[in-house]
Amino acid sequence: MANNVCGVSSIAHYQICRLHDDKRKQKCSGTLKRGGTCTNNARGPLPSGIMPTCKIHRHQLKVSAFCKALAACGYECGRLFEWKPHGFQLCSGHLEDTMACFFFKIPVEIRCRVYRLLLPDRPIPARFRSSEYLRTDWRKVHTAILCVNHQIHEEATAFLYRTGIFTIEVSENTLIMCNLPDKLPCHQIVISTRETEDASSGVFHPTPTPFMLLPTIVYKPAGPIWNPQLTERYFTMIQSFRIELLFHHPINYRSPGLSTSDTDKLRVLVSRLARYNDQLHRLVERLRKLSLVRLEITIKFANSNVESLSFQEVFIASWDLLNPFRCLFNVARPRVVSITANDPRNRQFAEIFPSRVSSSETRAFANNLNSWSKDLSSSQPSLKCDQVLEAYWGLENLLSSMKEHCKSEPRFLQFGELLQAARIAREANNLEHFKKIWDRVVAIWFEHLDFQKSLQSNVTQSIDAINGIVNKSRGAVAVVTERHTPAWSASLGTPTPG
Ligand SMILES: [Zn+2]
Ligand SMILES: [Zn+2]
Ligand SMILES: [Zn+2]
Structure with a gap:
C-alpha cells in the first residue's frame, strides 16, 4: 500500500475515493467583518501555502496545510485546512486523531531549551507567593510538562533539579x-x-x-x-x-x-x-x-x-x-x-x-x-563532625523520652537548662564541659531511681501494715478453722474424708 500511496495509483485513488473530496478548495476562507465565514467561491490561482479566498478577502492570507491523518482507506486525508503555528497538521474532521510525536526526534539539548521556557529559570526562593516569581519573564511556570510521560518527566526533573x-x-x-x-x-x-x-x-x-x-x-x-x-x-x-x-x-x-x-x-x-x-x-x-x-x-x-x-x-x-x-x-x-x-x-x-x-x-x-x-x-572536612555533636543528639533524645515518661517528676524540670548548657558546650566543642552536664543528668536519673526505690519500700511496708489490720479478724477465724482441718487430724492418724 505504501507504494501505492507514493505512486501513480495514489493519484488515481484520490480522484476516486470519496474520503478525500474537499469542498473547501472551492470556497472562500475569508472571515467577514461582522463575523462568520464568507460563502463566495474562491478565485484562483492560489498562492501555495495560502488558503483560497474570493477577490474581496484576498488580503487575509491565512496559512494552509494538508491534513496528514490516515483516512479509513489507508491514504492520508489530504484535506486543505487553515494551519495555526505549533498546531498538528490535522483538518477539523481529524482533530481528535493521534499523531506521531516529533518532540523526541529533536535533540535533547533543544528539548531542554523547551523545558527552560516552561519551568523556573530563576533561583527558587524558600517562600514565594505564586509561580510568576520563579521566572525572569514573570510568566507562569507550567509544571504540567512533568506529567506528560516517563521520559519527559525524567528529562525535565533532571533539568529542573540539577541546574x-x-x-x-x-x-x-x-x-x-x-x-x-x-x-x-x-x-x-x-x-x-x-x-x-x-x-x-x-x-x-x-x-x-x-x-x-x-x-x-x-x-x-x-x-x-x-x-x-x-x-x-x-x-x-x-x-x-x-x-x-x-x-x-x-x-x-x-x-x-x-x-x-x-x-x-x-x-x-x-x-x-x-x-x-x-x-x-x-x-x-x-x-x-x-x-x-x-x-x-x-x-x-x-x-x-x-x-x-x-x-x-x-x-x-x-x-x-x-x-x-x-x-x-x-x-x-x-x-x-x-x-x-x-x-x-x-x-x-x-x-x-x-x-x-x-x-x-x-x-x-x-x-x-x-x-x-x-x-x-578542600577534599577533606576541616571540622570533624565530632563526638560532642553526636553525644548531644543522643542526650537530647534521651532527655525528651525521660521527660515524656515521667511528666510529673520535678527533678526533670532541670533538663531544659541542662540541655541548653549542653548545646553551648557542643558549640564550643568542649567535651569536658559536656561530660560535667552528662554526669549531672546521670545523677538526676539515679536520684529519681533511688527515690522510686524508697517510695517502693515505703509503699510495700504500708501495704503490709494495712493488710495486717484488715486481715486481723479473718486471721483469727482462720486459726479456729485450722484446728479442724485434715492437716493436723492426719498427723494423729485420724482417717480423712475423700
Ligand atoms: Zn481514500
Ligand atoms: Zn470571501
Ligand atoms: Zn483530515
Missing part, C-alpha cells in the same frame, strides 16, 4: 524550602512578631524583652539530620543551594528603659546562637550527603539597632553561624554573599558585608572568609 538553584531559609525554629516548612511539629518557641506590627501603629510594646532568657523547655527532639519535605529522589539531584540564615536576635540592642550589661548581652547571644545552630547542624548533616557545586550563604540579622551596630559583635555572631558549614568539603563554589542587619521598628537597614567602609575589622573578616571558602572546597 536550578534552591533556597533554604533557616530560622531558629524551622527550615523552609520550596514553600514547604519542616516536618517537625513546632513545639518550639515562636518569637512574637508583634514588634513589627507595632512599628506601623507607632506603639512600642516592651515584650518580648530582647535580653530576657527564653523559658527553657525540652523540645520534641529535632534529631541530627534534616529531612526535607521535598521527595528524596529530587532533593539528592540538587547541586546548587542558596542558604538564607535569618537570625532574629537583636545585635547590640539598645532600648530605653532597658539596662542590660554587656556580659548579660553576650551570654544571651551565645545562648541564642547555640539554639539556632541546632537547625544549622541538621541542615549541614543533610547537605553532607550531596555533591554540591554551588553554596551561597546570606546572613540577615533582624531586629537589630542599626545605629549602634558594632561590627565586632556582628562578625562574632556571623562566625558562629558559618562554623557548622566547615563540616562540608568538596564544595566547588562556596561563598558568603552578604551580611545585613535591619531594624523594622525604625525602618533601618545596614549592609555589613561586603562593606563600602574598609576597616581593620572588615579586612580581617574578608581574610577569614577566604580561608573558610578554601576549607569548604
Whole structure:
C-alpha cells in the first residue's frame, strides 16, 4: 500500500475515493467583518501555502496545510485546512486523531531549551507567593510538562533539579524550602512578631524583652539530620543551594528603659546562637550527603539597632553561624554573599558585608572568609563532625523520652537548662564541659531511681501494715478453722474424708 500511496495509483485513488473530496478548495476562507465565514467561491490561482479566498478577502492570507491523518482507506486525508503555528497538521474532521510525536526526534539539548521556557529559570526562593516569581519573564511556570510521560518527566526533573538553584531559609525554629516548612511539629518557641506590627501603629510594646532568657523547655527532639519535605529522589539531584540564615536576635540592642550589661548581652547571644545552630547542624548533616557545586550563604540579622551596630559583635555572631558549614568539603563554589542587619521598628537597614567602609575589622573578616571558602572546597572536612555533636543528639533524645515518661517528676524540670548548657558546650566543642552536664543528668536519673526505690519500700511496708489490720479478724477465724482441718487430724492418724 505504501507504494501505492507514493505512486501513480495514489493519484488515481484520490480522484476516486470519496474520503478525500474537499469542498473547501472551492470556497472562500475569508472571515467577514461582522463575523462568520464568507460563502463566495474562491478565485484562483492560489498562492501555495495560502488558503483560497474570493477577490474581496484576498488580503487575509491565512496559512494552509494538508491534513496528514490516515483516512479509513489507508491514504492520508489530504484535506486543505487553515494551519495555526505549533498546531498538528490535522483538518477539523481529524482533530481528535493521534499523531506521531516529533518532540523526541529533536535533540535533547533543544528539548531542554523547551523545558527552560516552561519551568523556573530563576533561583527558587524558600517562600514565594505564586509561580510568576520563579521566572525572569514573570510568566507562569507550567509544571504540567512533568506529567506528560516517563521520559519527559525524567528529562525535565533532571533539568529542573540539577541546574536550578534552591533556597533554604533557616530560622531558629524551622527550615523552609520550596514553600514547604519542616516536618517537625513546632513545639518550639515562636518569637512574637508583634514588634513589627507595632512599628506601623507607632506603639512600642516592651515584650518580648530582647535580653530576657527564653523559658527553657525540652523540645520534641529535632534529631541530627534534616529531612526535607521535598521527595528524596529530587532533593539528592540538587547541586546548587542558596542558604538564607535569618537570625532574629537583636545585635547590640539598645532600648530605653532597658539596662542590660554587656556580659548579660553576650551570654544571651551565645545562648541564642547555640539554639539556632541546632537547625544549622541538621541542615549541614543533610547537605553532607550531596555533591554540591554551588553554596551561597546570606546572613540577615533582624531586629537589630542599626545605629549602634558594632561590627565586632556582628562578625562574632556571623562566625558562629558559618562554623557548622566547615563540616562540608568538596564544595566547588562556596561563598558568603552578604551580611545585613535591619531594624523594622525604625525602618533601618545596614549592609555589613561586603562593606563600602574598609576597616581593620572588615579586612580581617574578608581574610577569614577566604580561608573558610578554601576549607569548604578542600577534599577533606576541616571540622570533624565530632563526638560532642553526636553525644548531644543522643542526650537530647534521651532527655525528651525521660521527660515524656515521667511528666510529673520535678527533678526533670532541670533538663531544659541542662540541655541548653549542653548545646553551648557542643558549640564550643568542649567535651569536658559536656561530660560535667552528662554526669549531672546521670545523677538526676539515679536520684529519681533511688527515690522510686524508697517510695517502693515505703509503699510495700504500708501495704503490709494495712493488710495486717484488715486481715486481723479473718486471721483469727482462720486459726479456729485450722484446728479442724485434715492437716493436723492426719498427723494423729485420724482417717480423712475423700
Ligand atoms: Zn481514500
Ligand atoms: Zn470571501
Ligand atoms: Zn483530515
